[in-house]
Amino acid sequence: MRVYAKVAFFTLEIYMTRWLLILLTALSLTGCGYNDFQRLDEQTKSAWSEVLNQYQRRADLVPNIVATVKGEAAFEQETLTKVIEARAKATSIQVTPETLNNPEAFNKFQAAQGELGSALSRLMAVSEQYPSLKANQGFSDLRVQLEGTENRVTVARNRYIQAVQAYNVLVRSFPSNLTAMVFSYQPKPSFTVQNEAAITTPPVVDFNKK
The missing domain is CATH 1.20.5 (Single alpha-helices involved in coiled-coils or other helix-helix interfaces)
Structure with a gap:
């Protein structure tokens, strides 16, 4: 017993x-912030998904915009070609969940999206020189949709920037950085801008220029 x-x-x-x-x-x-890592990691992924959704929304508008512009016989072919090529490049890059952990892949994807945004802005600026195109109701509707989409892209990017900033601060701060080391949490890439105002100011696309 x-x-x-x-x-x-x-x-x-x-x-x-x-x-x-x-x-x-x-x-x-x-x-040590483990629960905070889980929460902020999910917020970052959610914010990134919204960025991708808005990029896709913009890309989906391009075929209709191009088809409408092609009806203007005298329209600058070079401008149109750049939009087509930029869309093809942007949509050809495969984005996976690991893209957020790969700064090189992230920057490559973002550069392609930047080229598409610039090409579309150029196309809209040039379209102001064609009265018949400006008078086209279908094209006018597409311009409004593009304007709304560009604004949504900006909002989504801002939310992602804020989410990544909070996450990266946690990764680099003591003592949560010890938890990051143990569970292999790495800093995530964010958008880079030449002008800080670009973070909070949506790109201006003037569709009412006379």
């Missing part, structure tokens, strides 16, 4: 020690 009691006590001690370690580990992870 005495041996049995000792074995039972030893087993109970191991059991209690195990649960104590689990409890201490949980408290330690909470104190």
Whole structure:
């Protein structure tokens, strides 16, 4: 009986020690920001998904814009070609969840999207020189849709920038940086801008220029 009691006590001690370690580990992870990493990582992924949705929305507008502009016989072919090529390049880049952990792939994708945005802005600026195109109701509707989409892109990008900033601060700050090392949380890439105002100011596309 005495041996049995000792074995039972030893087993109970191991059991209690195990649960104590689990409890201490949980408290330690909470104190070192593990739950914050989970929350901010999900926020970043969600913000990135919205950016991708708006980029896709913009790309989907291009075929109809191009088809409408082609009806203007005298329209600058070079401008039209650049839009077509920029869309092809932007949509050919495969984006995966790992893109957020690969700065090189992220920057390559973003550069392609930047080229498409610039090409579309150029096309809209040139279209102002063609009265018949400006009077085309179908083209007018597409311009309004593009304007709304560009604004949505800007809003989505801003949210992503804010989410990544909060996440990266957690990755680099003590003591949460220790948790980042243990669980391999790495800083995520963000958008780069030449002008800080570009972060909060939507691109101007003037569709009412006379």
